[in-house]
Ligand SMILES: CSCC[C@H](NC=O)C(=O)O
Ligand SMILES: [Zn+2]
C-alpha cells in the first residue's frame with residue numbers, strides 16, 4: 036500500500052505520523068527542548084469586546100470574507116488572529132521537524148478586555164505559571180497602516196479615577212453658594228487643561244508617539260435628581276493612561292491637589308490603578324531583543340518600537356519579571372480593534388504566520404543566559 040497524500044488522509048493519522056517522525060530514541064531521546072533553559076511564552080487572550088451590530092457591514096461573528104480577501108469579525112485584530120498564528124507557526128515548525136533548545140508554551144487567557152483581574156493577574160501568581168519557567172513572552176500589539184510593523188516594549192499605566200464633589204443643595208432657581216457642580220467643574224477644567232497640554236506636547240514633537248505622553252478623557256458624569264433640585268453630590272469619571280516615565284507618586288499628589296484647589300468636599304477614588312510600569316529592553320545588547328529584531332532585518336521588514344498606548348496582559352508578565360514584547364503582525368492594516376467593521380486581510384494574516392515561524396525559531400534558540408541559572 037502506498038501512503039496517501041495529506042489531502043485525503045484523516046487529520047488524526049497525519050498527526051500520528053508527525054509524532055512518529057520525532058526521534059525520541061533512547062538513550063538520547065530528542066524531546067526537542069532543553070528544560071534547563073527558561074521557556075518562551077506565547078500569550079493571547081480569548082475574550083473580545085462587545086459589538087454594535089447595526090454599524091457593521093457584515094455579521095461580526097460570521098467571519099465573512101469579501102471578494103478581496105478581507106475577513107470581517109470581532110477579534111480579527113484583537114486578538115484571535117494572533118492565537119491562530121501562534122498555533123499555525125508551531126504546527127509548521129513541528130511538521131518541518133524543527134526542535135529548539137527552549138520550550139515554547141502557549142497560553143490562552145480570559146478576561147483581558149476587562150482588566151485581566153480574574154485572568155492573567157491571578158495566573159502569574161500561581162505555581163502552574165511558575166512551573167512554565169517563562170524567560171520571555173510575546174503578547175498582543177496593534178496594527179500599523181504603513182509598510183512597517185510595530186512592536187511594543189512597555190505600556191502606559193491605566194488609572195480610572197472617580198472624582199466626587201459634594202456641596203450645598205437647594206432650589207434650582209436660586210444662586211446657591213458652594214455647589215457640588217461648581218467644584219466639580221473646577222476639577223474637570225484642571226484635568227482637561229492638563230489633557231490639552233499633553234495633547235499639544237504630542238502634536239508639536241514629531242519624535243513623540245501616543246504612548247510617550249499621558250492621556251486622559253472625561254468618560255463619565257453622574258449626579259442630579261431633578262432639573263429644579265441642586266444636587267448635594269456629583270461625580271466625574273476619568274480614564275488616565277499614564278506614560279511610563281511619569282513619577283506616579285507625584286502624579287497622584289497632583290490629582291489630589293486639583294481636588295483640594297476646587298474646594299471643600301471634593302474627593303477622589305481609584306477604580307483602576309496600575310502602579311508597576313515596566314520597560315522591556317530594546318537595547319541591541321539584550322539577547323531577546325537582538326533575536327527578535329534580527330528576524331525583521333533578515334526578512335527585510337521595517338519594525339517600529341513604541342509604548343503601548345492602552346493596557347494589555349503584558350503588564351502582569353513584566354511585573355513578575357518576564358520581559359514581554361507586544362506584537363501583532365499586521366502591517367498595511369488600519370487600527371480597528373474595538374471598532375466597527377474590525378477586519379484583517381487574509382494575506383496579512385498568512386504573512387504573520389511566516390513572521391512568527393521565524394520569530395519562534397530565533398527566540399527558542401537564544402543560547403543560555405545568566406538569568407537561566
Ligand atoms: C483596566 S484594564 C482595561 C483593559 C483594556 N485593554 C484593552 O483594551 C484597556 O482599556 O486598555
Ligand atoms: Zn487585546
Ligand SMILES: [Zn+2]
Pocket residue numbers: 084113148372373
Ligand atoms: Zn482589546
